[in-house]
Amino acid sequence: NKRFAVFGNPIKHSRSPMIHAAFAAQCDVKLEYRALRVELNDFERAVTAFFDAGGQGLNVTVPFKEQAAACAAELTPRAARATAVNTLWRDDEGVLHGDTTDGVGLVRDMVANLGWRVQEQRVLIVGAGGAVRGVLEPLMRELPASVHIVNRTVERAETLAREFGVLGKISAGGYDSVSDEQFDLVINANSAGLSGEMPALPPGILSERCCCYDLLYGAEPTAFMRWAAQNAAWAVSDGLGMLVEQAAEAFYVWHRQRPETQPVIQQLRGVLA
Numbered sequence: 001n002k003r004f005a006v007f008g009n010p011i012k013h014s015r016s017p018m019i020h021a022a023f024a025a026q027c028d029v030k031l032e033y034r035a036l037r038v039e040l041n042d043f044e045r046a047v048t049a050f051f052d053a054g055g056q057g058l059n060v061t062v063p064f065k066e067q068a069a070a071c072a073a074e075l076t077p078r079a080a081r082a083t084a085v086n087t088l089w090r091d092d093e094g095v096l097h098g099d100t101t102d103g104v105g106l107v108r109d110m111v112a113n114l115g116w117r118v119q120e121q122r123v124l125i126v127g128a129g130g131a132v133r134g135v136l137e138p139l140m141r142e143l144p145a146s147v148h149i150v151n152r153t154v155e156r157a158e159t160l161a162r163e164f165g166v167l168g169k170i171s172a173g174g175y176d177s178v179s180d181e182q183f184d185l186v187i188n189a190n191s192a193g194l195s196g197e198m199p200a201l202p203p204g205i206l207s208e209r210c211c212c213y214d215l216l217y218g219a220e221p222t223a224f225m226r227w228a229a230q231n232a233a234w235a236v237s238d239g240l241g242m243l244v245e246q247a248a249e250a251f252y253v254w255h256r257q258r259p260e261t262q263p264v265i266q267q268l269r270g271v272l273a
């Protein structure tokens with residue numbers, strides 16, 4: 001069997017082994033995929049050891065995505081722009097390659113699965129951490145009318161707006177920078193949602209057909225999803241579909257086969273409930 005793994009810390013709740021097992025069954029690929037907890041100061045050694053022992057591909061999750069970008073010798077253009085990597089592999093010459101599939105996963109879930117539009121939409125992004133850095137380029141490729149990034153630490157939002165500004169119209173500010181605007185698509189990438197918090201965004205900022213997407217997911221609607229519903233969002237989704245789509249793109253990078261994601265999203269939804 002070919003060996004794959006995901007490295008993270010914490011890693012206990014990772015759904016990646018289940019997702020890749022389901023893809024492998026569909027595509028008739030024989031593989032083993034494990035979730036491994038790596039100590040914070042041991043990442044690079046663990047990566048080298050994994051590939052030296054014959055590992056074929058690695059996924060990388062919090063908090064190692066930036067470190068993974070730093071240890072890859074070759075980055076895909078989208079990973080170079082994101083300076084974050086969630087998918088690693090070695091080529092025949094032993095060169096370590098890194099890619100990031102999160103942004104493609106997000107866009108595919110919104111556009112292909114949910115049928116939402118990004119093109120020409122006024123987009124609001126809540127949060128300015130690593131997750132946003134990872135998804136901005138594929139998002140900008142969909143040609144939104146504008147993107148406004150709000151964050152508690154305004155400077156982080158401004159840095160992202162500057163760095164990715166070559167790809168389109170991006171502005172940045174604090175949570176109070178949006179009071180008299182409306183948005184057609186709001187994406188939440190604020191990890192405070194993990195503890196059930198929702199930043200204080202003013203009411204009335206959702207346009208009539210506004211879609212609200214949370215990168216987080218869980219058995220219950222997230223704090224952001226509840227906020228969106230209270231503010232009469234037209235459509236609301238959590239990030240479960242993105243999780244499966246980013247895995248499908250990693251699967252494609254490694255195996256050059258595209259699994260069907262819809263049955264796996266449904267299977268996972270059943271496990272979460």
Ligand code: ATR
Pocket residue numbers: 062126127128129130131132151152153154156189190191192199
């Ligand atoms: P991730 O990989 O999830 O993006 P991150 O880089 O730590 O992780 O970013 C977390 C995001 O959630 C940031 O936008 C962060 O805001 P700051 O940049 O101001 O820190 C936001 N966040 C986390 N906890 C928060 C809190 N209690 N209140 C407001 N924002 C919070």
